[in-house]
Amino acid sequence: MKDVAALAGVSAKTVSRVMHEVPSVAPDIAARVRAATLKLGYRPNLTASNLRRGDRRTHTIGLLLEDVSNPYSSAVHRAVEDYCRSHRMLVLAGSLDEDADRERALVRTLIERRVDGLIIMSAAKDHRWVVPEQLAGTSFVFIDREPSPIVADAVVTDNRSGAAAAVRHLLATGRRRLAYLGDDLSIATARERFRGFQDTMDTAGLPVDDRSVRHGLRTVEQAQQAAQDMLTTAPPEAMFVSQNLVTLGVLEVLHKSGRQHDIALVGFDDVPLGDILRPGVTVMAQNPAAIGLRAAELLLERINGDTSPPQVHTVPSRLVVRGSGELPAVAATP
Amino acid sequence: MKDVAALAGVSAKTVSRVMHEVPSVAPDIAARVRAATLKLGYRPNLTASNLRRGDRRTHTIGLLLEDVSNPYSSAVHRAVEDYCRSHRMLVLAGSLDEDADRERALVRTLIERRVDGLIIMSAAKDHRWVVPEQLAGTSFVFIDREPSPIVADAVVTDNRSGAAAAVRHLLATGRRRLAYLGDDLSIATARERFRGFQDTMDTAGLPVDDRSVRHGLRTVEQAQQAAQDMLTTAPPEAMFVSQNLVTLGVLEVLHKSGRQHDIALVGFDDVPLGDILRPGVTVMAQNPAAIGLRAAELLLERINGDTSPPQVHTVPSRLVVRGSGELPAVAATP
DNA sequence: CTGAAAGCGCTTACAG
């Protein structure tokens, strides 16, 4: 900037004015400055400007996801990006892989870079550490899972009631021996979805066989293994599955063993190609785009000074009927 | 930092030393500073430190993708993130949606934030604008498509030869009337893949019917429409498809019309659930993880001062045989 | 309409 000022024969302050398109600058001087700018390839240094500036905004937010390459996470990411773009903000994204230590470390480096706020799909179980950061001026919004205690806004899917609706949908076919395959119970969403399953089975007065409940499935491979075991030891009439990677594993096993028309299936969270398979894959679909959008809106409101008490916002899931959840009941078995 | 220094009764410089764990600081003083740090919830301001620092590194890179939520883009993203994480760098990601203006705008804001370098899946056709930015100290690596002229390193898939191999694979079944469905020819990868198709058909002395070539397919819906048209007007014996979204659309049409065992298919780029469908979907798979990793490695080398001439690095694609590309030849038609 | 001085939060280059 000094160089530009020297070349244009003006003060630094005038260069600054031209860069910010302050109208009071004389046209000929502005032109001289712009010419110098081009000639020197000058690029304003936003971080320097930010240092002295009153509002202290970096116009950058952090987005901490489970995994940027997971379809759910990346759909959220895109929605956040779009909203941020229209508000001239940039997004620093990172993957947590369910690692709470990594979450703390990433939050720290992002705050050291002075992001204006953070949207977090949290791996942590206790979020009291958030409060001092809020007091120091960083805004937070949690997605997919609520913070505990509720120290900040959260945008979550109606996991429990959505799961319950999915299970009722399965029961409506007349099938009664249902299995549950799901993610690690330490993850709040998995817990809620399992509760929805459990609730509904209890209400219907149906027993849940221990051999028909599998937790801790984190990958397609683990889900395949679990589904394979279950088909061998205690094949159920229908399966409710908590998560898209698990659904993929289960589908693979059902189709490879030729039992896809035999065992009903509803998965939580949509899967790609779900309507091409035969039968189509019935799912309780989440709405990552709506979650990302709402989270970004809330975060910008907080950044802009909203200090109302934090709230949990629920985004409804939606049953997508494609066939696998509507297989007619099997003949009664003892 | 001033507050911390005051509370600990030391100078700012000593606080700085403690934060950077300079060993020469007396243990009792260091302890006092750390206590003050905790008490005040002090967080070092990395952007300020960066301003005065010699190396001028922000330890941040920009990653410009076609769409952060596209499976290919997000797999690249994850690989870049992993490499950057192990080198203490952060990633600012953005979606370009094939918009060259947006690319320029995003590059500009990222440079104003002083990223150390940029990895770009470029939408632009001319990249001469890169040179002045490089001279000003920003490093560039292009992925998926080479810059033109070759002003920076590029990491690309072997599109032309990969496509040629895919088409030869189809021809090996004995099928001869092949169709091509692909993305917009303004996109270099689509152009190269079409060339691979064309090359191989020419070499084999096979005519390519105009009605069997469709370009400009950018979405699943457009692909469905095109496939539908083609099945109606001039059904081919086999289809070669340039891109994963197009493959999804074509698959949907083939399966809905019940012709999935009738018309052979090889897609460029892998699709999810490709091995569950019947027949399984044979693809020429790209390797986005390898591309992202290599790009990140190259970028950090450039950031660290490598000034060797830019090179184009090719990452091989790999034929994944699953059934759709190996359907036995149909009875001869006139 | 334009500029000189001071300061943002930190580090460099010294001095002691």
Next chain:
DNA sequence: CTGAAAGCGCTTACAG
């Protein structure tokens, strides 16, 4: 081992 002064690139608050 510790600190006072100067400066990174910009903006604020003022003066003219």
